[in-house]
Amino acid sequence: VLREIAATLPRENIIYLGDTARVPYGIRSPETVTRYSFENTRFLLAHEIKMLVIACNTASAVSLEAVKRQFPLPIVGVLEPGARAAAAATKTGKIGVIGTEATIASGAYEKAIRRLAPGAEVHSRACPLFVSLAEEGWTDNDVAELVADKYLAPLRRAGIDTLVLGCTHYPLLKTVIGRSVGPEIRLIDSATETAREVKGVLEGLGQQGDGGKEGLRRYCVTDAPERFEKIGKRFLGDSRLCAEQVRVGGDAEVANAEFRGFR
């Protein structure tokens, strides 16, 4: 999601928070994910952000509404943009959604798609192993193929014509997923759709970053940065990626408050 937003809005300053000390969110309860989302939002607010993107399908699915009610700034999740693209893309009205256990259990995609296309038939499936495969770097080998076939066979049989990749890890497996469902099924990558939405919201508010210079990127993580940097290089295609460790939650906001944003 970050890569797409940075490509779409190259002049914006972006502060990224990866809660690496507590991921994955996809196996947690809605209450715990919401608590983590609140803590993360408070951390980012202390850095004077003008807009928040919840760049995680699980957090978007279970906590977006609560975060919006609590914090007074423009907030975009990754779920709505994906749902909108799927509703626009489908011809048969049969849409597949894959995501984490928590995202699928929430039914949030189904609800969002049905709001836009009331007649749509939504087939959902949790694919928890996809996250581990992406992090292991096994994105296009025989294991990935076998796992994809196993998870996606029921969706293929259901006759979907559109498949939402409802977890930010899944686009790394796009090739294998595409091969498994076949070329006639349109894959929706919420990252691209979200970047478009972020641009639209900033334009609507007249809040786009100006000046001709390239935006700054700052990467914060809650665990030691080494593993994030290693995996992040693959995800972001940035070989010089460098992250710093921060704390969120509890009295951590105070500890981090010395840094002030670059808005």
Add this chain to the structure above:
Amino acid sequence: VLREIAATLPRENIIYLGDTARVPYGIRSPETVTRYSFENTRFLLAHEIKMLVIACNTASAVSLEAVKRQFPLPIVGVLEPGARAAAAATKTGKIGVIGTEATIASGAYEKAIRRLAPGAEVHSRACPLFVSLAEEGWTDNDVAELVADKYLAPLRRAGIDTLVLGCTHYPLLKTVIGRSVGPEIRLIDSATETAREVKGVLEGLGQQGDGGKEGLRRYCVTDAPERFEKIGKRFLGDSRLCAEQVRVGGDAEVANAEFRGFR
């Protein structure tokens, strides 16, 4: 580990803490795992335990020594018992160890085995997908087989005669792992070894639970209990498993302090 300890010491009261809001530990840095271990230990100490078992290979590998230095009670990890069993079992002196990224990166098994058998040749390999497979319940299907073959081929080629299952999830994949390495390789399950060690320590201290009645079991988890109960039933073979949610870390000890142990 809990199942083995409960089977070995049926009359002991056991309080189990699963840090389900922050697992898996195997992808985290030593510093973060140690911080979590300290918080978990403080929670359990508030319940007046007489002995602590760190029933996680990652936490044992990176934090056991620090926890022992900090807290004055008998503490057993799962690593040392497994290392001892492996050193005793090997004939060729070639021992394989599989575990999480953090456990393998720590080199703790290698160090422990070498201390017992200085001439031993230790071949280690992180197998991160095994945890997801065990949690998904794919413990004996074609995916598990393919993943096991991929991870274990280098160990097989190295000519090991003993393989330590250095993560508490892996014994669930014992059948597939055993088939992949072949019947001539001895598998070491640290759970069984740890239970034996716990019994020995309690006997040594004269602290065994007495009375003829069955010990109490109490399950505490840091996330909502539903997912733990579902998976725990499979791991523990207890269909009536019932857990309660608690908080650890920060000022959580105070919040939980109303409960006093059953020592």
